[in-house]
């Protein structure tokens with residue numbers, strides 16, 4: 662069936678999102694009318710991979726049904742000014758930015774994959790939830806056509822809910838990964854192989870997927886083992902920030918599961934009074 666997207670897509674950016682989304686668009690069989698980027702070498706290289714034509718960031722980009730700004734959040738408003746044709750759809754890929762970042766463009770929207778995209782082989786996005794937030798019917802139809810050709814999980818969410826989802830995604834994915842990095846550093850500092858933690862990490866992710874986060878939680882604070890929590894805090898005496906983070910997270914878990922033990926536990930000065 663014919664769709665607006667038959668008139669092609671212009672993708673802007675040469676970073677992680679442009680790389681993975683560009684490959685997904687190409688795999689889905691859409692015509693990439695152009696790839697625009699500010700680094701000529703990177704733009705040419707990605708355009709070649711995607712069988713598209715490279716454009717400079719200040720050049721006139723070719724006509725297309727959809728322009729996707731897959732660039733750093735802060736760069737979106739400036740680049741949005743580039744699209745003068747009001748009858749085309751303009752989108753960005755950020756979970757946190759509102760549609761107003763795209764200016765007053767008549768047909769504007771967001772296509773946000775809930776996935777952490779890192780350098781590597783092109784990601785398989787077929788099971789990745791794609792969130793759409795659109796200003797009008799044309800933007801909605803165009804973004805749905807594209808999203809459904811890439812993933813089996815496409816949802817539309819208004820901006821306020823998408824922002825909450827983005828916030829939740831930081832808790833669900835960014836913070837645990839950062840905490841894992843800090844855990845690995847704790848071991849590396851002692852000459853202990855950080856890879857010893859890997860099976861624990863894998864099992865935790867699998868269990869959360871199978872039985873949910875609430876049923877998967879274990880550990881000293883969950884059990885109410887305040888003596889062990891206190892011993893861990895002593896071990897962190899040389900790292901005020903990590904000690905505070907441990908104290909706060911422990912107090913939150915105690916409050917949920919052992920409110921009597923949480924009383925009198927201070928998380929502000931890193932001096933828990935258990």
Ligand SMILES: NC(=O)c1ccc[n+]([C@@H]2O[C@H](COP(=O)([O-])OP(=O)(O)OC[C@H]3O[C@@H](n4cnc5c(N)ncnc54)[C@H](OP(=O)(O)O)[C@@H]3O)[C@@H](O)[C@H]2O)c1
Nearest residue numbers: 674675676677678699700731732733734736754755777778
């Ligand atoms: N990566 C993820 O996991 C992920 C997931 C969901 C959503 N997103 C969203 O996807 C978008 C792109 O993120 P990313 O991860 O691809 O970032 P990235 O890998 O850091 O790439 C950022 C891109 O933006 C370009 N850029 C930065 N400032 C610019 C400017 N002033 N003018 C023109 N281009 C500029 C960079 O160009 P140079 O290479 O020349 O610096 C680069 O191509 C963001 O809105 C982000 O919120 C990312």
